[in-house]
Amino acid sequence: MTDAVEQIQGLADELAGVGYISSEDVATVVYLGDALGKPVLVEGPPGVGKTELARALADVVDRELIRLQCYEGLDEGRALYEWKYGKQLLYTQLLRDRLGSLLADSDSLDDAVRRLDTLGGGFFSEPFLEARPLLQALRSERGAVLLIDEVDKSDPEFEAFLLEFLADYQVTIPELGTIGAVHAPMVFLTSNGSRELSEALKRRCLHLHIPYPDRALEERILAQRVPGMGETLRAEVVAFVHGLRVLDLRKRPAISETLDWARTLLLLQADRLDTELVQRTLNVLLKFQDDVETATPRLRELQAGARS
Numbered sequence: 214m215t216d217a218v219e220q221i222q223g224l225a226d227e228l229a230g231v232g233y234i235s236s237e238d239v240a241t242v243v244y245l246g247d248a249l250g251k252p253v254l255v256e257g258p259p260g261v262g263k264t265e266l267a268r269a270l271a272d273v274v275d276r277e278l279i280r281l282q283c284y285e286g287l288d289e290g291r292a293l294y295e296w297k298y299g300k301q302l303l304y305t306q307l308l309r310d311r312l313g314s315l316l317a318d319s320d321s322l323d324d325a326v327r328r329l330d331t332l333g334g335g336f337f338s339e340p341f342l343e344a345r346p347l348l349q350a351l352r353s354e355r356g357a358v359l360l361i362d363e364v365d366k367s368d369p370e371f372e373a374f375l376l377e378f379l380a381d382y383q384v385t386i387p388e389l390g391t392i393g394a395v396h397a398p399m400v401f402l403t404s405n406g407s408r409e410l411s412e413a414l415k416r417r418c419l420h421l422h423i424p425y426p427d428r429a430l431e432e433r434i435l436a437q438r439v440p441g442m443g444e445t446l447r448a449e450v451v452a453f454v455h456g457l458r459v460l461d462l463r464k465r466p467a468i469s470e471t472l473d474w475a476r477t478l479l480l481l482q483a484d485r486l487d488t489e490l491v492q493r494t495l496n497v498l499l500k501f502q503d504d505v506e507t508a509t510p511r512l513r514e515l516q517a518g519a520r521s
């Protein structure tokens with residue numbers, strides 16, 4: 214047990230070394246995912262570091278990061294592989310004359326088709342294959358970190374296909390046969406929770422929920438990412454953002470907004486928060502006019518709270 218605890222701490226340190234500050238929960242699940250060879254499904258609101266986690270881990274383990282960004286309508290062709298139709302067509306045209314002479318002495322249409330069929334195999338071979346992220350991950354020599362990002366944006370049919378892929382990390386291409394993983398990839402899936410994922414997919418993965426960070430963690434992230442900021446202002450910034458997150462907002466500010474705001478304040482050479490400064494820069498934190506209106510009457514109180 215102590216061994217595992219040490220390794221988890223070691224992983225957290227290594228992640229910090231590449232700029233990612235992880236909570237104990239995060240480091241534990243990532244460690245277990247690797248140790249058990251299971252995909253990790255990372256859920257949480259936008260902007261809390263889900264995508265960045267996979268990037269940071271790829272850095273730590275020194276493996277290639279391969280990212281599949283999901284969207285509505287994403288299909289196997291885009292995710293796995295496609296035949297390079299344009300190239301096939303171009304080659305057919307370039308070869309037309311030669312085909313003409315090859316087929317010239319066929320005595321029937323059937324015969325010509327049969328001859329074409331034996332020649333046609335060449336068009337469904339490696340040079341005409343366009344590997345997309347899932348296939349790239351299987352073929353990666355050293356084993357990739359595969360990030361299947363924002364899987365909640367894909368359609369349920371695609372999710373079912375993913376489940377199959379994750380079950381055995383192999384792909385059958387009818388013209389080429391079955392391709393298995395050279396090295397099983399380390400897989401991360403992320404979801405912003407815009408829809409519920411299937412039970413089956415959840416079962417296949419280790420689950421990691423990343424909530425908004427507590428104050429101490431967010432201050433550490435801020436210190437890491439915006440090192441030029443003094444300690445006092447940093448604490449005020451984080452306290453203020455935490456005050457905003459309690460309000461009833463359409464879009465709560467996430468870590469990304471805290472970082473943007475901190476950079477803005479640095480540019481404006483602020484060393485403490487004051488109400489006027491907050492008011493002027495609020496649009497960096499809140500992206501909806503509704504939210505600005507909700508927050509405005511509370512600014513003085515939030516800012517005073519953050520200073521104490």
Ligand SMILES: Nc1ncnc2c1ncn2[C@@H]1O[C@H](COP(=O)(O)OP(=O)(O)O)[C@@H](O)[C@H]1O
Pocket residue numbers: 232233234235258259260261262263264265266403434437438468469472
């Ligand atoms: N734990 C963390 N340590 C360092 N930076 C972080 C952390 N969490 C988030 N960030 C930063 O916050 C921003 C948003 O992170 P991102 O991974 O894009 O969020 P998500 O994928 O959850 O929407 C990025 O700029 C990232 O560098």
Ligand SMILES: [Mg+2]
Pocket residue numbers: 260263264265362403
């Ligand atoms: Mg993301």
